[in-house]
Amino acid sequence: MLRVYILLALKVLQRRKFYTFISLFCISVTLMVILLVSSLIENITHPPGPERNSERFLAIEKMSIIAANGRSNQRTQPGYQFLNAVIKPMETPELTSIFSTRSQVAGFRNGKRIKSQLKRTDSQYWKILQFDFIEGRPFSELEAKQGQHLAVISEDTARQYFDETSALGKSIIVSGESYQVIGVVANVSVLHWNASADIWVPLFANASTAFTQQAMGGFMGLIMGKTPEQIPAMKSEFNKRLAAYKHPDPKRWPVVIASANSKFEQIARLFNKDLNVPPKTKELTIWIIVTMVLFMLLPTINLVNLNISRILERASEIGVRKSFGARSSHLISQFMLENIILTCIGGVIGFMLALLSMYFISVSGVVPFHSFEINFRVFAAAVSVILFFGILSGVYPAWKMSRMNPINALKGVI
Amino acid sequence: MIRIERVKKSYRTDTIQTTALNDVSVHIKSGEFVSIMGPSGCGKSTLMNMIGLLDKPCEGKIYIDAQRIESYNDKSIAPIRNEKIGFIFQSFHLINDLSVLDNVELPLLYRKISAKERRRLALEALDKVSLNARAKHFPNQLSGGQQQRVAIARAIVGNPKILLADEPTGNLDSAMGNEIMTILDDLNKKEKTTIVMVTHDDEKAQLTERIIRLFDGQLVN
Numbered sequence: 083m084l085r086v087y088i089l090l091a092l093k094v095l096q097r098r099k100f101y102t103f104i105s106l107f108c109i110s111v112t113l114m115v116i117l118l119v120s121s122l123i124e125n126i127t128h129p130p131g132p133e134r135n136s137e138r139f140l141a142i143e144k145m146s147i148i149a150a151n152g153r154s155n156q157r158t159q160p161g162y163q164f165l166n167a168v169i170k171p172m173e174t175p176e177l178t179s180i181f182s183t184r185s186q187v188a189g190f191r192n193g194k195r196i197k198s199q200l201k202r203t204d205s206q207y208w209k210i211l212q213f214d215f216i217e218g219r220p221f222s223e224l225e226a227k228q229g230q231h232l233a234v235i236s237e238d239t240a241r242q243y244f245d246e247t248s249a250l251g252k253s254i255i256v257s258g259e260s261y262q263v264i265g266v267v268a269n270v271s272v273l274h275w276n277a278s279a280d281i282w283v284p285l286f287a288n289a290s291t292a293f294t295q296q297a298m299g300g301f302m303g304l305i306m307g308k309t310p311e312q313i314p315a316m317k318s319e320f321n322k323r324l325a326a327y328k329h330p331d332p333k334r335w336p337v338v339i340a341s342a343n344s345k346f347e348q349i350a351r352l353f354n355k356d357l358n359v360p361p362k363t364k365e366l367t368i369w370i371i372v373t374m375v376l377f378m379l380l381p382t383i384n385l386v387n388l389n390i391s392r393i394l395e396r397a398s399e400i401g402v403r404k405s406f407g408a409r410s411s412h413l414i415s416q417f418m419l420e421n422i423i424l425t426c427i428g429g430v431i432g433f434m435l436a437l438l439s440m441y442f443i444s445v446s447g448v449v450p451f452h453s454f455e456i457n458f459r460v461f462a463a464a465v466s467v468i469l470f471f472g473i474l475s476g477v478y479p480a481w482k483m484s485r486m487n488p489i490n491a492l493k494g495v496i
Numbered sequence: 497m498i499r500i501e502r503v504k505k506s507y508r509t510d511t512i513q514t515t516a517l518n519d520v521s522v523h524i525k526s527g528e529f530v531s532i533m534g535p536s537g538c539g540k541s542t543l544m545n546m547i548g549l550l551d552k553p554c555e556g557k558i559y560i561d562a563q564r565i566e567s568y569n570d571k572s573i574a575p576i577r578n579e580k581i582g583f584i585f586q587s588f589h590l591i592n593d594l595s596v597l598d599n600v601e602l603p604l605l606y607r608k609i610s611a612k613e614r615r616r617l618a619l620e621a622l623d624k625v626s627l628n629a630r631a632k633h634f635p636n637q638l639s640g641g642q643q644q645r646v647a648i649a650r651a652i653v654g655n656p657k658i659l660l661a662d663e664p665t666g667n668l669d670s671a672m673g674n675e676i677m678t679i680l681d682d683l684n685k686k687e688k689t690t691i692v693m694v695t696h697d698d699e700k701a702q703l704t705e706r707i708i709r710l711f712d713g714q715l716v717n
Contacts, residue, residue: 083605086598093593402589405550406603406650407578409571488550492589 084419091420094392095427101388102424108381109428110435113467116374117436118443120463121454123370125273127346130455132211132270132277136345139210139306140316141276142169143183143348145298145340146357147329157357159183160340161296162285163330165303168323168340174315175305179206182301184279189243189256196242198256198280202288210306211277218250218265221284229286233261238451239280240266256281259289271452276304278451297330297338305342317342378470385475389421393483400483401491410484417483421476422469429468436464497526497690498547498658503556505542505713516542517553518713526657529684529691531701534710540694541662543710547692548581548660549573560658578606582651586663588643590635596622596646597631603654621653622646625679641672648679652689659683661693665700677703 095102129136145164146157165180172178181203189196208220213234221232233254240249240263249263261283270278293300307316320342329335339357341347350361393400403413440454456464505517516539524530524547532540545551546558549565558566560580565573582603590599600618609617622628625645635643644664651659661680665673677700683689693704701707709716 083611085611086594086601086605089598090591090593097593398589399591402583402585402591403602404574405548405577405583406654407574407576407606409574409606412606489545492585 087416087419088423090416091423094396094420095424098392098395101392105385105388105424106428106431108384109425109468109471110432112378112381112471113429113432113464114435114439116378116467117432117456117460117464118439118454119374121436121440121456121460122273124457124460124463125271125452125455126349128457128459129271129274129345131268131274132213133274133345134212135210135306137310138308138312139304140313140320140342140344141348142303142305142320142340142342144351144355144357145338147298147335148337148339149334150336156298157355158299160301160303161298162293162301163295164297164327164338164340165301166294168320168327169303169305172305172316172319172323174307174312174319176308177206177210177304177306179204179210179304179306180285180301181207181304182285184275185300187256187281189254191243196239198239199278200256200281200283201279202285203282204285207282207304210304213270213277214268216266216268217248218263220265220282226284227286229284229288231259231261231287232264232284234265234267234282235263236267236269236280236451238269254281259287261287269451272450273452276302295330303342313344378467382471382475385471386478389475389479390482393417393479396483397486397491397494400486401488401493404486404488404491413484414477414480417480418473418476421480422472425468425472425475428471429464433464497528497561498522498524498692499557499559500543500546501557501559503543503546503553503558505539505546505551505553515713517546520556520710520713520715522708522715524690524692526690527684527688528706529681529693529704530706530708531693531695531704532708532710533695533698533701534716538710539713540710542713543708544660544662544692544694547658548583549577574606578603579654580656580658582654582656582659584644584647584651584659584661584664586666588635588640588647588667590643590646590650592635594634595631596627596633596635596638599635599646600649600653602650607654617653618649621649624652624683625649639672640668641675644668644672644676645679648676648683652683652687657690659689659691661691663694663696665695665697673697673700 142160142165145160146155148155162180169178182201184199184201187198187200189198205221205223205226216237220234225232235249243254244252249266253260253262272278305316307313324340327338329338341357343351343361346363347361350363350366353366354362400413444453500520500522503517503520506513506515520543532543534540542551546553553566557564565576597618600621601614604614604617619628619631622631625648627642627645627649630638630642635646665676668676680691684691695701
């Protein structure tokens with residue numbers, strides 16, 4: 083029975099090639115877009131590369147202070163002083179790290195300017211974030227504390243300064259300071275902003291230590307537990323220590339607000355800047371799902387229409403099948419199977435298109451150093467999309483078909 | 497075998513009501529070869545559809561094998577159609593995308609039969625209409641007469657007790673028509689299949705055991 087149905091499905095697809103083309107086009111383009119978007123979301127929320135432990139860590143990347151009169155407030159990145167006072171003494175995290183946000187620096191090679199993004203970090207940074215070292219090593223706790231002029235650079239930066247030769251032991255001069263390269267790491271996508279940079283140098287390799295007194299600006303913190311289950315405990319300890327924290331100018335700024343956010347919460351924060359309210363992760367999830375469903379609904383409605391007109395062409399077959407004892411359920415399952423075969427073919431094409439466009443996006447450098455990946459979760463999303471299409475666009479036409487009066491169907495009167 | 501008792505059927509459109517059958521009673525015995533005749537629009541096809549359980553009467557009773565079935569729903573009627581009745585249509589109604597063999601197998605798809613057994617029964621049915629050699633062909637590669645023979649093979653593959661033929665020779669020339677009549681006659685004589693045939697052709701009707709004549713939805717005797 084299955085063989086006959088599959089055979090018939092393939093024959094029907096060959097019958098009206100333009101219809102088949104439109105159906106396959108709808109399915110494959112939609113699937114391609116969904117795959118690209120879900121791969122991007124997946125990549126940000128469950129990042130591979132250095133941020134691969136993101137399920138275990140929380141980031142403190144924004145804070146705001148409110149004046150006593152409640153009228154003025156400031157909102158920016160946390161400062162070293164704040165992070166040092168709040169996260170460094172924390173007991174629930176296994177590791178805590180303070181590092182600067184990216185700043186643009188310039189270096190020169192043969193008179194040519196090389197622009198790079200620089201981060202100043204402590205040594206624990208290298209333990210929380212799992213960089214892939216192509217050569218060399220990160221700086222140690224002692225080296226970081228002493229503020230030695232050492233640097234870890236990205237593969238791309240190494241190529242810009244030293245071509246294909248090893249960068250280890252060589253010096254780079256950025257913004258007037260010379261650093262000895264001790265490690266080269268694989269490039270990091272700009273979308274993984276906790277890790278992303280071109281050059282990483284020790285926090286204290288800085289002429290001035292004035293930053294240690296500043297409560298606000300220029301820094302980020304990461305706190306990492308042993309397991310993802312420790313996240314709630316880390317959050318609650320963070321909030322407790324935040325409540326106890328006093329701004330260096332407490333009379334002027336009595337209220338300090340900040341939050342420790344997971345990767346998904348960090349993204350939700352992009353859409354909801356008020357630190358007073360928790361990140362709207364639920365709303366973001368619903369928004370993503372609704373947008374995707376709406377995006378899929380339009381081609382589905384189109385497919386339903388195409389399917390109905392295809393079915394009506396087969397009225398005689400339906401009449402014959404009913405006359406010879408096919409029940410409605412037989413006809414529904416036959417048509418659903420045919421439709422799932424069609425969507426599977428579209429799915430395979432869409433999958434290939436997605437892989438192709440992912441490759442081109444990676445190569446084009448639209449998103450610097452970002453390489454798309456299709457993992458199990460993205461694949462599962464793709465399969466659900468195919469089933470969504472197959473079932474939703476097939477069920478109504480199949481039901482309509484099964485209800486056809488056999489006499490009218492045989493006469494071709496619908 | 498088939499008993500139709502005081503059946504009435506009328507169709508209603510927005511403006512008019514047409515009576516297709518008016519108080520028709522027919523009794524067809526097992527093994528009979530009966531033809532239904534009458535002018536166009538007299539209710540022949542409606543009567544045929546009632547017997548074939550494709551249509552339901554407005555009033556009256558229908559018995560098949562002493563089983564009263566006019567009030568059965570679609571789900572309960574489907575297995576009766578599948579097991580007891582075989583249809584032959586004027587315009588063959590073969591599925592052009594399927595091979596002759598797959599077309600003949602069609603009624604067996606709705607029974608719990610293995611693929612191997614389906615194939616065997618289909619080849620056996622094709623043998624009865626002398627078309628085994630064409631099993632792998634597609635309907636549009638065959639002549640009209642051959643297509644109708646495939647349709648007969650499809651109708652008899654499930655070994656039904658009743659064959660309903662709606663103008664089976666209507667689309668064929670006389671030689672092919674005679675060929676089809678011979679096959680139907682053989683099925684009736686050798687296999688004892690009950691055959692009800694709608695026809696316009698008096699000559700073909702004379703070949704059957706009994707003629708039921710209809711006029712304006714009523715029996716004429």
